[in-house]
Amino acid sequence: MQQVWSVLTENHHLQQWMGNLEIVDARKNGKMHFHMLDGTDAFVDMRITDYEEPKLFAFEWDKDHVRFELQLSEASTVLTLTETLQELTAHTPKDLAGWHICLQLFEGVLQGVSEQEFPMKDWEKYYGEYMELLKEM
Template identity: 40%
Template sequence: MYMQAVIKKQGNGIIARFERLLNHSVEKVWSALTENDKVEKWMSNLEMKDLRKDGTIKFNFNDGSGESFDMKIRDFRESAVLDFDWGDGWVRFEVSPEKDGCSLVLKESITPVNDHTSKDLAGWHVCLDMLSDLLNGHHQDFPMDEWEKWHKEYTAAIERLDG
């Protein structure tokens, strides 16, 4: 349905850039990114706690353990930018108006690249598809078969970078 992320090497890591053109207003997309009742439908691990620069997003393991950890918000601009720590890297959402809706760009910095990298990229890819579906009025549980497909694609893409 959507193009694979564009992946570029940066130091001993990578920056991946996912882009989605959505036929929805900035306001509608922003609320899907930041309101917990919507976020849980496309990325159930994330919980928005304190939405501001230097605020907090909570990552819940959702494995029955009740365990979680806090991630610091590095940059925040209402209806435009949400950027937060993600492991040793970061994740940045940028929302901007377009003629027929808006563009959603997700950038992820991953350092170092390891066996988990392609899993992470496939996860974000599928979560963005789920976000798009949610905006279009559909909700589905996490589709493991789609994730498997994208995991293979991203594994190959990362191997090509080292080629």
């Protein structure tokens, strides 16, 4: 469980699977930065809404909310990601596809894979799939 928590919350690991994020103050009501990665030093402040080591990490995600929960299950750790959406927008399928890819990269970090490239073709595939799913809603 500690290894999963470390990949989730330590910046040198976190940035291997979600390069935009940086934890500034790791505590409830602490702060994170979402770096734009657009060639500027621009970032958005995000509030950490819950932080309970080693099992709960939650933060603002623009108008939405992201929550990671870790639970022991026999010989493994179960990681649950919940994103609470205030409304469906044109950006929603992009976020969902991004989280899908980030969780795959997260798994790679846990397996010791270093220097992973963001698989844009896979993201495009998932983006299309999430677009179709959201059309049904």
